[in-house]
Amino acid sequence: MNRRNMLSLLGISPALLAGESLGAQKAKKVEAPSSAGQIVALNPKGLPPPIQLVPMAKRLNSLEGKTIYLVSDGFPGADRFLAQIALWFKKNMPSVTTVYRLKAGAFADDDPKLNAELKANGNAVIMAIGH
Amino acid sequence: MGFPTAPMVTIAFKDLALSNAAQRGMPHERICFTPHPVWGKTDEEMYAYLEGNDPVSGRPLMKEVIGALTNPLTPEELKVGEVSVSTGPETFADTEDNLQQYYIDNGMTDFMQIVLPTQERVAAMLKGTSHKPDEMVGKMAPARGSYPEWSYTVKQVAINAVMAGAKPEYFPTILAIAASGLTALSSSTNSFAVAAVINGPIRDKLNMNYGIGAMGPFAQPNAAIGRAWTMLSRNLSNSGIPGQTYLGTLGNGVNYNNLIIPENEKASPWTPLSVQKGFKPDENVVSLFVGFSIAQGQGGVGLGVKPVPYYHQAIAYNCTPFGPLFGALIVLDPLVAQGLVELGYKTKEELADWLQKNQTISAKDARSTLFGSRWVPDPKTPDDARIPYYQRPDSYNFVVVGGQTNPYHMVANMSYRVSVSIDQWA
Numbered sequence: 080m081n082r083r084n085m086l087s088l089l090g091i092s093p094a095l096l097a098g099e100s101l102g103a104q105k106a107k108k109v110e111a112p113s114s115a116g117q118i119v120a121l122n123p124k125g126l127p128p129p130i131q132l133v134p135m136a137k138r139l140n141s142l143e144g145k146t147i148y149l150v151s152d153g154f155p156g157a158d159r160f161l162a163q164i165a166l167w168f169k170k171n172m173p174s175v176t177t178v179y180r181l182k183a184g185a186f187a188d189d190d191p192k193l194n195a196e197l198k199a200n201g202n203a204v205i206m207a208i209g210h
Numbered sequence: 211m212g213f214p215t216a217p218m219v220t221i222a223f224k225d226l227a228l229s230n231a232a233q234r235g236m237p238h239e240r241i242c243f244t245p246h247p248v249w250g251k252t253d254e255e256m257y258a259y260l261e262g263n264d265p266v267s268g269r270p271l272m273k274e275v276i277g278a279l280t281n282p283l284t285p286e287e288l289k290v291g292e293v294s295v296s297t298g299p300e301t302f303a304d305t306e307d308n309l310q311q312y313y314i315d316n317g318m319t320d321f322m323q324i325v326l327p328t329q330e331r332v333a334a335m336l337k338g339t340s341h342k343p344d345e346m347v348g349k350m351a352p353a354r355g356s357y358p359e360w361s362y363t364v365k366q367v368a369i370n371a372v373m374a375g376a377k378p379e380y381f382p383t384i385l386a387i388a389a390s391g392l393t394a395l396s397s398s399t400n401s402f403a404v405a406a407v408i409n410g411p412i413r414d415k416l417n418m419n420y421g422i423g424a425m426g427p428f429a430q431p432n433a434a435i436g437r438a439w440t441m442l443s444r445n446l447s448n449s450g451i452p453g454q455t456y457l458g459t460l461g462n463g464v465n466y467n468n469l470i471i472p473e474n475e476k477a478s479p480w481t482p483l484s485v486q487k488g489f490k491p492d493e494n495v496v497s498l499f500v501g502f503s504i505a506q507g508q509g510g511v512g513l514g515v516k517p518v519p520y521y522h523q524a525i526a527y528n529c530t531p532f533g534p535l536f537g538a539l540i541v542l543d544p545l546v547a548q549g550l551v552e553l554g555y556k557t558k559e560e561l562a563d564w565l566q567k568n569q570t571i572s573a574k575d576a577r578s579t580l581f582g583s584r585w586v587p588d589p590k591t592p593d594d595a596r597i598p599y600y601q602r603p604d605s606y607n608f609v610v611v612g613g614q615t616n617p618y619h620m621v622a623n624m625s626y627r628v629s630v631s632i633d634q635w636a
Binding site (some may be wrong): 117118119120121122123124125126127128129130131132133134135136137138139140141142147154155156157159160162163165166167171185186187188194197198200201203204205206207208209 | 213244360
């Protein structure tokens with residue numbers, strides 16, 4: 080499934096994410112499946128929260144000489160996979176320093192201590208998420 | 211995170227990763243995909259993944275990773291602001307057959323026919339509670355912390371209760387379940403199941419079945435309340451979209467209407483579960499559990515001992531496949547509970563204490579499981595040390611239910627989550 084279809088399924092307008100205003104989306108009328116119905120039934124859906132768009136962090140000009148943190152969220156195998164990425168950099172981009180860290184807490188939890196360490200010592204993150 | 215980041219996800223979770231990124235405000239997040247799986251592959255196989263292509267873009271994977279961290283940002287990637295999410299029109303109008311198919315085709319059911327939620331039926335359901343239709347009931351997500359939480363009103367819960375075939379008198383129990391915020395359709399790859407234990411006079415008021423076949427399809431309140439939990443989880447929290455908000459690889463038949471367990475308080479020699487959780491015996495309470503699923507308990511060691519089988523040993527034996535991720539919910543026919551009393555377990559707590567001390571696993575075996583470091587955190591622990599399955603006796607919970615046709619029990623690798631007053635939603 081492509082990103083556009085995915086957003087439509089989620090009820091998120093791809094056009095809006097590309098620049099259309101919130102007001103313009105609200106003004107659109109959503110059509111019922113048929114106008115010739117004999118029965119009117121209610122929509123059972125709950126109330127999703129609005130999405131707050133988050134700008135992505137500024138990118139690096141190059142990875143040469145930089146320190147990249149390899150972060151695992153704790154799923155089985157992620158530590159070994161990240162070790163292979165460290166090996167890849169050693170072979171192919173030896174000026175890159177890699178540092179492995181296991182994020183604390185449950186899979187989706189924030190790890191403020193690790194964030195502080197990244198801010199102090201790192202330039203970028205490669206994060207293995209899930210299996 | 212505030213740092214240039216390249217998230218890496220396996221191709222099996224592409225839809226989940228893309229939808230989650232969009233819902234968290236980064237619809238253009240630079241996710242890099244590897245082949246699947248990673249878990250269980252050798253180091254050489256994993257390295258080969260890195261030397262190959264990203265299966266989504268078709269370009270070399272490590273080039274994608276480096277590009278994710280170094281390519282200049284586009285205007286779309288820098289966008290800020292708020293985006294609303296539509297869940298469609300308030301009503302749908304069509305013939306009955308077309309509407310039935312419409313609800314199924316749009317993922318609003320359990321893929322079986324529903325009771326169409328007309329204005330009249332929903333109004334009748336709302337008479338089952340004193341709460342106002344627009345009152346907020348709670349928030350729910352397919353997995354707490356991993357997905358945005360949706361919120362919902364009394365009326366929206368009522369719509370789902372109608373669809374599940376519930377009567378208005380069942381509605382306070384369904385509202386109490388909804389208020390817990392616990393989805394019946396957890397997103398985990400494990401195909402989890404849930405259980406609701408119901409205590410108090412409401413069991414008789416609703417004619418709930420806590421006798422023969424209590425957990426089976428033999429009573430309308432048991433069936434409809436359970437089905438409503440699945441229905442509202444699907445519609446009020448966006449749970450249960452395969453590939454996006456549901457990843458259970460095998461699925462679980464229990465998810466159709468869940469384990470609804472009205473405790474057989476009359477036949478039980480022990481304190482009701484709700485009283486153990488701090489409620490009074492005359493309060494109506496639903497207590498919720500989540501975990502892997504439930505399994506039969508016959509064939510355990512000790513069941514052939516005479517004159518009273520060693521049910522405590524059988525329970526410990528039957529919980530052997532359990533892991534430390536969830537606790538134990540033991541479902542006992544009253545004959546088993548009475549047998550345990552004869553063996554000296556005058557309370558549920560005494561039985562829990564015995565199990566906590568005696569159900570153990572060797573450190574070596576525990577280390578070989580997926581969650582070995584959770585079970586045996588100290589690397590100095592000797593291999594032959596015996597490790598309790600659970601650190602606390604209250605990880606074991608017991609419910610007495612059933613029709614006494616034989617002294618059987620079942621064991622569920624499930625953890626207690628919360629108890630909610632049904633009376634507060636009357």
